[in-house]
Amino acid sequence: MSAKIVTYEELKANSTKEQLWVLLHEKVYNVTKFIDEHPGGDEVILAETGKDATEAFEDVGHSDEARALLADMLVGDFEKDGVLKVKSATKSSSSSSSAVNSAVQQGSNMMYFVPLGLLGAYFAWRFYSSGSL
Numbered sequence: 001m002s003a004k005i006v007t008y009e010e011l012k013a014n015s016t017k018e019q020l021w022v023l024l025h026e027k028v029y030n031v032t033k034f035i036d037e038h039p040g041g042d043e044v045i046l047a048e049t050g051k052d053a054t055e056a057f058e059d060v061g062h063s064d065e066a067r068a069l070l071a072d073m074l075v076g077d078f079e080k081d082g083v084l085k086v087k088s089a090t091k092s093s094s095s096s097s098s099a100v101n102s103a104v105q106q107g108s109n110m111m112y113f114v115p116l117g118l119l120g121a122y123f124a125w126r127f128y129s130s131g132s133l
């Protein structure tokens with residue numbers, strides 16, 4: 001069973017108190033019924049509609065109980081390459097720059113191995129030369 005993919009347009013279309021979806025951790029939740037029960041009030045959630053609410057949600061430090069409530073409200077996964085760049089997507093950056101990053105990382109690995117190899121060679125030389133004395 002594949003999860004429904006929610007587009008940015010759909011997220012925007014469900015931004016009213018009558019029909020309210022929020023985007024958290026790349027997933028979209030229908031909080032229409034829940035909003036009246038929200039201990040933090042409805043304004044805070046209404047302020048996060050049509051955008052990534054992850055940061056606001058995490059800043060509050062919601063309990064595990066609060067997170068458990070989300071399971072029943074799940075609509076689907078948010079589109080990956082939508083207009084709205086979700087937090088984790090921006091963090092990992094574009095694929096081209098991550099390729100550059102790994103290339104740089106490989107380069108810096110070499111920078112560790114070369115001096116280490118030289119150090120090893122030096123100690124090997126010391127060991128053998130002192131042994132032969």
Ligand code: HEM
Binds near residue numbers: 022045053060063065
């Ligand atoms: C959309 C899914 C959300 C759910 C299921 C949810 C659930 C809850 C629950 C159960 C609590 C009680 C304390 C706890 O158990 O952690 C709470 C408190 C709170 N929530 Fe949310 N929340 C959601 C979204 C948000 C968002 C987007 C904000 C935006 C800032 C927010 C702000 C707050 C605040 C400020 C409190 C503290 C209220 C107080 O202690 O007086 N919540 N939430």
